[in-house]
Amino acid sequence: MKALMCKAYGPIADLRVESVPDPVAGAGQVVVNVKACALNFPDALIVQGLYQVKPPLPFSPGAEFAGTITQVGEGVAGYAAGDAVIAFAGHGGLAERCVVDARRIMPLPKGMDFEQGAAFMLTYGTAIHALKDVAQVQSGESVAVLGAAGGVGLAAVDVAKAMGARVIAAASDDTKLGLAREHGADVLVNYASEDLRKRLLEFTDGRGADVVLDPVGGTYSEAALRATAWRGRFLVVGFASGDIPRIPLNLALLSERQILGVYWGEAIQRSPAQHAANVGQLLDWFRAARVRPAITERVALDQAVQAITKLSRREAMGKIVVVVSAA
Numbered sequence: 553m554k555a556l557m558c559k560a561y562g563p564i565a566d567l568r569v570e571s572v573p574d575p576v577a578g579a580g581q582v583v584v585n586v587k588a589c590a591l592n593f594p595d596a597l598i599v600q601g602l603y604q605v606k607p608p609l610p611f612s613p614g615a616e617f618a619g620t621i622t623q624v625g626e627g628v629a630g631y632a633a634g635d636a637v638i639a640f641a642g643h644g645g646l647a648e649r650c651v652v653d654a655r656r657i658m659p660l661p662k663g664m665d666f667e668q669g670a671a672f673m674l675t676y677g678t679a680i681h682a683l684k685d686v687a688q689v690q691s692g693e694s695v696a697v698l699g700a701a702g703g704v705g706l707a708a709v710d711v712a713k714a715m716g717a718r719v720i721a722a723a724s725d726d727t728k729l730g731l732a733r734e735h736g737a738d739v740l741v742n743y744a745s746e747d748l749r750k751r752l753l754e755f756t757d758g759r760g761a762d763v764v765l766d767p768v769g770g771t772y773s774e775a776a777l778r779a780t781a782w783r784g785r786f787l788v789v790g791f792a793s794g795d796i797p798r799i800p801l802n803l804a805l806l807s808e809r810q811i812l813g814v815y816w817g818e819a820i821q822r823s824p825a826q827h828a829a830n831v832g833q834l835l836d837w838f839r840a841a842r843v844r845p846a847i848t849e850r851v852a853l854d855q856a857v858q859a860i861t862k863l864s865r866r867e868a869m870g871k872i873v874v875v876v877s878a879a
Contacts, residue, residue: 555647556856559610561601564864567613567857575651577625582654584637586876587666589617589645590845591856592674592703593767593792596864598643605817607643613860614645614874618660618669628654636660638669640677642817645670646856648876661835671845671871672838673831675707678789678816680830682765683711685819686812687785691716693762696752698776699792700737701728701869704767709735710843711834717763720755722748722772724866731846731869743772752779760784760807770795774803782807789814792866846870 557570577583595613597603621635631637637657644650660669683689695712699705700721712719713736721737723729729740741751752761760781766773770793777786777799786809804811820827837843848870851859859872 553648554853555612556614556853557610557612558599561599561606561609564596564599564857564861567599567860569854569856572647575649577623577628577651579626580628580654581625581651582621582628582631582637582657583623583649583651584617584619584639584657585622585649586617586645586647587619588670589614589874589876590671590674590703591859591863591868591872591874592616593790593863596860599860605642612644612647612650614647614650615642616640616670616674617645617650617876618666619877622649625654631657636666636669638673640673646853646874646876648853658831661838663839667847667850667873667875668845671847671873672834674816675703675845675871676711676834676843677820677827677830678704678814679707679711679765680834681816681819681827682787682789682814683708683715683717683763684830684833685823685826686814687763687765687787689715689717689763692718694718694720694756694759694781695763695765696720696722696761696776696779697732697737698722698743698764698766698772699768699866700732702767702792702866703871704789705765706732706735706846706870707843708765709737710837712765713737714837714842720752720761722752722776728869731848735846743775747775748772749775749779752776756781763787765789767792769793769797771797773797774799777803777809777811780807780809783809785810785812787812787814847873849873850875
């Protein structure tokens with residue numbers, strides 16, 4: 553089979569599509585014929601050895617994908633060859649076939665195609681976990697989303713709106729903000745040309761945002777934290793800027809702000825029942841067209857290196873999906 557291979561941690565440009573042996577399902581595993589694999593920012597980090605998870609070499613990147621089961625391992629119940637599924641494997645999805653733990657798959661919902669399935673769970677799962685479980689957002693609260701046209705950011709705009717929040721979308725250019733507007737953002741802030749702290753305060757009548765969701769990091773984090781309300785919640789989701797900020801902790805003290813980490817991948821292992829409830833809520837919203845992955849680009853497997861590079865440079869909007877095999 554063909555797979556995009558990482559043989560040593562290093563530049564994204566070193567990845568190559570190669571022929572490798574087909575995977576075999578072990579106990580508790582299934583093999584999935586990958587139809588589509590969505591790209592996420594961690595895919596760019598993991599191949600460079602910059603992510604908190606470091607798979608043994610060699611490996612294929614690609615954390616989330618959708619396809620059909622071709623093989624079921626011993627002890628797997630409830631699935632059979634031919635079933636259409638969504639998988640969150642952490643890596644391995646940028647290949648024609650991938651072996652994955654059966655606990656990390658779910659049936660592809662009716663009405664959702666393979667590309668939507670591949671682009672759905674990581675970003676929307678992260679967003680609902682961050683806003684519902686960690687921040688406990690209430691209807692009517694203000695939620696500021698940084699990087700609002702990225703995968704997690706755009707999902708957060710959707711989820712926050714579905715939860716009844718007033719959404720302030722912040723991004724680095726007007727085209728990206730236009731996409732956030734299409735997903736229901738109430739207010740737009742271009743933090744490349746506007747003062748982020750000042751604008752957040754203006755749009756909240758000086759109170760500050762009740763919740764800030766930050767997948768970007770860098771210089772914008774402190775500015776947004778300074779514009780977080782009394783007892784507001786600042787959600788640390790990631791560092792797409794490449795810079796982990798050093799935050800003066802007096803900013804938390806002065807307004808009793810909470811700085812809260814969001815680690816969805818670990819949370820679903822620790823709280824599977826909560827995760828299942830969140831998935832059910834997301835699917836209800838999907839069926840009601842209240843959340844919908846924004847697939848802005850579709851590329852072939854041999855174009856994945858360029859697409860991951862684009863993602864790493866923060867030039868992408870929404871989700872890029874690699875179409876691995878025809879539906």
